[in-house]
Amino acid sequence: MKIIGLIISVLTGAMLVYAAADFPAWSDPSSPASTYLSPHFIEKTMEETSVPNIVTAVLADYRSFDTMFETAVIFSAGLVCFFLLRTTRRKESETETTHYRHTLTGVTIQIKEGHTLPPSDEFERIDSLWTPSGLIIKTSCRLLVPFIQLFGLYVIAHGHYSPGGGFQGGVILGASIIMLAISYDLRTIIERISEKMVAVLCAVGVLIFSGTGALCLLLGVNFLDYNALAPILLVDPLTARSHAILIVEIGVGVAVMTTMIWLYCNLSSAGKYNQGL
Amino acid sequence: MTDLVSTIIAKYNYWIYITLMMIGLYAMIAKNNLIKKIVGMSMFQTAIILFYVSIGVKKGATIPILEYSHGHGHDTQLVVHAADYVNPLPHVLMLTAIVVGVATLGVALALSIRIYDRYNTLEEDEILTQIREEK
Amino acid sequence: MIWQLDLAILTLVVITGIGALMVKDLLGAAILFGAYSFMMCLLWSIMGAVDVAFTEASVGAGVSAVFFVAAVFRTTRRTKD
Numbered sequence: 001m002k003i004i005g006l007i008i009s010v011l012t013g014a015m016l017v018y019a020a021a022d023f024p025a026w027s028d029p030s031s032p033a034s035t036y037l038s039p040h041f042i043e044k045t046m047e048e049t050s051v052p053n054i055v056t057a058v059l060a061d062y063r064s065f066d067t068m069f070e071t072a073v074i075f076s077a078g079l080v081c082f083f084l085l086r087t088t089r090r091k092e093s094e095t096e097t098t099h100y101r102h103t104l105t106g107v108t109i110q111i112k113e114g115h116t117l118p119p120s121d122e123f124e125r126i127d128s129l130w131t132p133s134g135l136i137i138k139t140s141c142r143l144l145v146p147f148i149q150l151f152g153l154y155v156i157a158h159g160h161y162s163p164g165g166g167f168q169g170g171v172i173l174g175a176s177i178i179m180l181a182i183s184y185d186l187r188t189i190i191e192r193i194s195e196k197m198v199a200v201l202c203a204v205g206v207l208i209f210s211g212t213g214a215l216c217l218l219l220g221v222n223f224l225d226y227n228a229l230a231p232i233l234l235v236d237p238l239t240a241r242s243h244a245i246l247i248v249e250i251g252v253g254v255a256v257m258t259t260m261i262w263l264y265c266n267l268s269s270a271g272k273y274n275q276g277l
Numbered sequence: 278m279t280d281l282v283s284t285i286i287a288k289y290n291y292w293i294y295i296t297l298m299m300i301g302l303y304a305m306i307a308k309n310n311l312i313k314k315i316v317g318m319s320m321f322q323t324a325i326i327l328f329y330v331s332i333g334v335k336k337g338a339t340i341p342i343l344e345y346s347h348g349h350g351h352d353t354q355l356v357v358h359a360a361d362y363v364n365p366l367p368h369v370l371m372l373t374a375i376v377v378g379v380a381t382l383g384v385a386l387a388l389s390i391r392i393y394d395r396y397n398t399l400e401e402d403e404i405l406t407q408i409r410e411e412k
Numbered sequence: 413m414i415w416q417l418d419l420a421i422l423t424l425v426v427i428t429g430i431g432a433l434m435v436k437d438l439l440g441a442a443i444l445f446g447a448y449s450f451m452m453c454l455l456w457s458i459m460g461a462v463d464v465a466f467t468e469a470s471v472g473a474g475v476s477a478v479f480f481v482a483a484v485f486r487t488t489r490r491t492k493d
Binding site for chain 1: 474
């Protein structure tokens with residue numbers, strides 16, 4: 001298999017080298033890719049959408065139909081992961097044992113299913129496979145989370161004027177929650193943001209995006225033609241495009257954030273949602 | 278001869294991208310471990326994204342964010358020259374490809390966790406042996 | 413674009429990529445893949461693709477490395493190649 005793989009990759013490489021010989025020179029300003037379509041976008045973006053970041057303008061306005069289905073792909077990836085891994089029933093042979101630690105003495109006890117804990121406040125539940133980090137890591141992660149989330153919101157809201165946008169901001173927001181899950185344990189974040197809420201928010205993100213498009217359709221123009229939203233947003237048509245891009249980016253951000261949390265919860269607990277990394 | 282050498286030196290980026298693609302493809306075909314195969318898939322994907330982004334590079338151009346003046350652009354007519362800014366279109370296409378890439382990575386890892394639950398190994402040959410024994 | 417910087421980072425990309433595939437421990441492969449993604453992000457930022465670099469820094473170097481670690485935690489670190 002190694003030899004076949006080597007032959008196939010070398011053949012592919014040889015073909016690519018042969019094709020690359022015909023390419024325009026490296027960083028050539030007059031290459032076909034830079035002269036045919038892109039000058040229009042660079043020169044007209046400010047007039048047509050009033051968004052200085054061309055990437056955001058093209059992503060959420062000119063090519064928004066494409067981006068909408070990318071969001072749908074991310075949503076369905078979260079859904080597929082859920083269907084592949086999530087288990088609600090246990091096998092007959094497995095009995096669930098939970099581990100508790102006595103906070104004062106550090107003694108760990110194991111409770112089999114059907115038995116109950118002695119009535120005391122001094123026990124905390126711990127994972128059997130994974131020991132959560134110490135106090136310093138927990139506290140510093142907890143203090144960092146609000147700042148990371150603030151930065152994520154800034155990245156979403158300021159995507160018009162600086163690098164950023166829904167995808168990046170959503171991933172940063174999701175990563176802040178994942179960091180909380182790593183420094184504490186999985187149950188902490190499931191208490192804060194439940195599985196049902198994650199799934200609903202993921203769908204809501206896609207709905208915000210497609211709903212904006214459908215609203216344009218209802219107002220009598222093409223799907224995702226944001227000019228028509230001017231009477232609803234109470235601004236002139238040009239500013240309406242800029243504001244509608246923000247709405248769409250928020251939808252993308254919500255969908256991406258919840259998909260990341262959903263994927264992480266399913267992967268790290270192998271679908272059991274009881275304990276994990 | 279000097280022509281050939283100067284072509285090779287002028288396009289050194291492309292040769293390295295092709296090397297990365299070959300490494301990724303080889304790992305997808307020849308590696309025995311499923312996680313290693315997934316790493317190879319991601320490397321192949323990033324090599325292609327790198328190639329696309331490099332198409333948009335222009336000599337002497339800056340990042341594709343226009344100089345912003347207050348008043349939302351329509352009362353101050355901004356004169357923009359296309360040659361001053363990097364081609365933004367490959368960036369847009371590849372930005373979404375990266376995020377979709379991580380979503381498919383999640384699905385691939387979920388599949389490998391399922392396979393591990395069933396066969397208790399991630400090695401391809403051991404899984405195939407177990408499948409043959411079951412028949 | 414400075415070609416010396418470009419060449420140095422491209423070399424690091426290839427080294428970390430080969431390292432991620434050669435190392436005989438899946439946790440190490442996950443971490444080296446994160447390093448590979450981060451080098452790739454640097455490469456894109458010197459090419460002027462700031463949005464793509466930002467996405468790769470948060471997605472490739474951050475979240476996907478965590479996904480790999482989570483999957484390795486749930487399966488095994490053992491690998492034959």
